[in-house]
Amino acid sequence: MGKTMGWRHIKVALLYLFCISIYVYIFFQIKPQALIKLKIMNGNDQSTMILEQQRKMKRKMTLCANLFKLNRSNTKTNILRFETSSDHYVHNEYRDPVLTLFTTWTATKDNYARRNTTVENWAMLKPFVVPLLFTNDEDLRERVEIKGWKTLPVLKTGIGIPVLKDMYITTMSKFQSKFYAYANGDILFTDNLLLTLFGVMENIDLQNNNVLITGQRTNVLNISKQESTNFTTLREMLTTRGELFTPWAMDYFISTRNFPWKDMPDVVIGRRGFDNFLVMESQKREFMVIDATNTILAVHHTTGAGNFEHLSKGDVTYNTDLISEYYNNKTVDYRPGLSTCSKYYSDILANGQFVIRARKTFSQC
Numbered sequence: 001m002g003k004t005m006g007w008r009h010i011k012v013a014l015l016y017l018f019c020i021s022i023y024v025y026i027f028f029q030i031k032p033q034a035l036i037k038l039k040i041m042n043g044n045d046q047s048t049m050i051l052e053q054q055r056k057m058k059r060k061m062t063l064c065a066n067l068f069k070l071n072r073s074n075t076k077t078n079i080l081r082f083e084t085s086s087d088h089y090v091h092n093e094y095r096d097p098v099l100t101l102f103t104t105w106t107a108t109k110d111n112y113a114r115r116n117t118t119v120e121n122w123a124m125l126k127p128f129v130v131p132l133l134f135t136n137d138e139d140l141r142e143r144v145e146i147k148g149w150k151t152l153p154v155l156k157t158g159i160g161i162p163v164l165k166d167m168y169i170t171t172m173s174k175f176q177s178k179f180y181a182y183a184n185g186d187i188l189f190t191d192n193l194l195l196t197l198f199g200v201m202e203n204i205d206l207q208n209n210n211v212l213i214t215g216q217r218t219n220v221l222n223i224s225k226q227e228s229t230n231f232t233t234l235r236e237m238l239t240t241r242g243e244l245f246t247p248w249a250m251d252y253f254i255s256t257r258n259f260p261w262k263d264m265p266d267v268v269i270g271r272r273g274f275d276n277f278l279v280m281e282s283q284k285r286e287f288m289v290i291d292a293t294n295t296i297l298a299v300h301h302t303t304g305a306g307n308f309e310h311l312s313k314g315d316v317t318y319n320t321d322l323i324s325e326y327y328n329n330k331t332v333d334y335r336p337g338l339s340t341c342s343k344y345y346s347d348i349l350a351n352g353q354f355v356i357r358a359r360k361t362f363s364q365c
Contacts, residue, residue: 099129101129134170162269183253196292210260216246260285268319293345294347338365341362
């Protein structure tokens with residue numbers, strides 16, 4: 001019996017040394033803060049930023065993660081396990097939040113089920129994502145904070161609706177992260193949101209520039225709470241229940257801290273025009289606008305209200321009137337503000353590599 005126990009201890013010690021050797025190898029082979037390394041390659045008509053060594057790293061880190069059952073509930077560092085369709089891996093290089101993701105909504109009975117899926121879904125992305133709700137409703141504040149969300153009060157409105165740029169400016173003053181994003185309160189994400197941001201943030205040129213990341217959404221009818229918290233199920237909805245929506249409509253906007261939100265007009269959420277304006281104005285200023293439709297799954301929780309709910313509300317021209325005043329032009333052409341008019345787009349190659357490509361834009365852009 002004593003010999004058996006002694007042999008077990010030896011095996012555990014050998015296993016521990018094996019894993020330590022793997023981490024030592026990783027540390028010296030790949031520079032700190034460069035688990036994901038981008039290589040710039042020039043093609044005939046496009047430059048492609050290639051994500052190297054990702055799959056090799058995932059296999060090595062998976063080995064020790066599975067052996068020691070690492071998860072984010074039993075460690076003091078931010079070690080997060082993503083579940084993808086092909087494998088499991090642990091990414092522990094990023095100790096600070098990658099993204100502060102905020103939204104706002106009013107508490108209504110009709111929207112309770114839809115908002116509940118958002119609360120559960122965004123909480124799944126912690127600790128790398130800080131979910132944040134702007135609200136002045138005390139009961140709503142308490143309910144989302146129980147789920148691990150942060151809250152801030154709505155300070156500035158137009159026609160009784162929160163002003164978009166004010167939420168960005170306030171969020172940046174209260175939270176520290178690499179990126180900041182507004183998303184509509186009925187948009188669900190998967191772990192590929194983080195994979196896209198990891199790829200972008202490893203390129204110094206992108207970090208130092210004004211970057212705006214957006215994309216099309218996929219409409220899915222009546223998503224359950226259980227479905228909203230399963231990334232694999234959400235991905236499968238793409239082919240079974242999902243319908244890619246028009247490039248005219250964008251429901252999330254990820255920016256770097258140096259994006260000049262203070263210079264933007266006081267457009268409000270939930271009214272048409274502001275999404276196309278942001279793409280159009282960013283490209284006029286020669287910012288890097290990335291269409292992430294291919295790499296960020298943004299699932300729109302569609303209900304009986306349909307996909308054009310905002311058109312049935314009052315003051316539908318509120319934003320477009322502000323934008324016309326901003327450009328001193330009553331007939332603004334919004335076609336350059338389509339997501340498909342972004343000069344860059346992200347993609348995943350057949351071998352699993354993340355890329356950002358330059359796009360041949362259409363004549364209408």
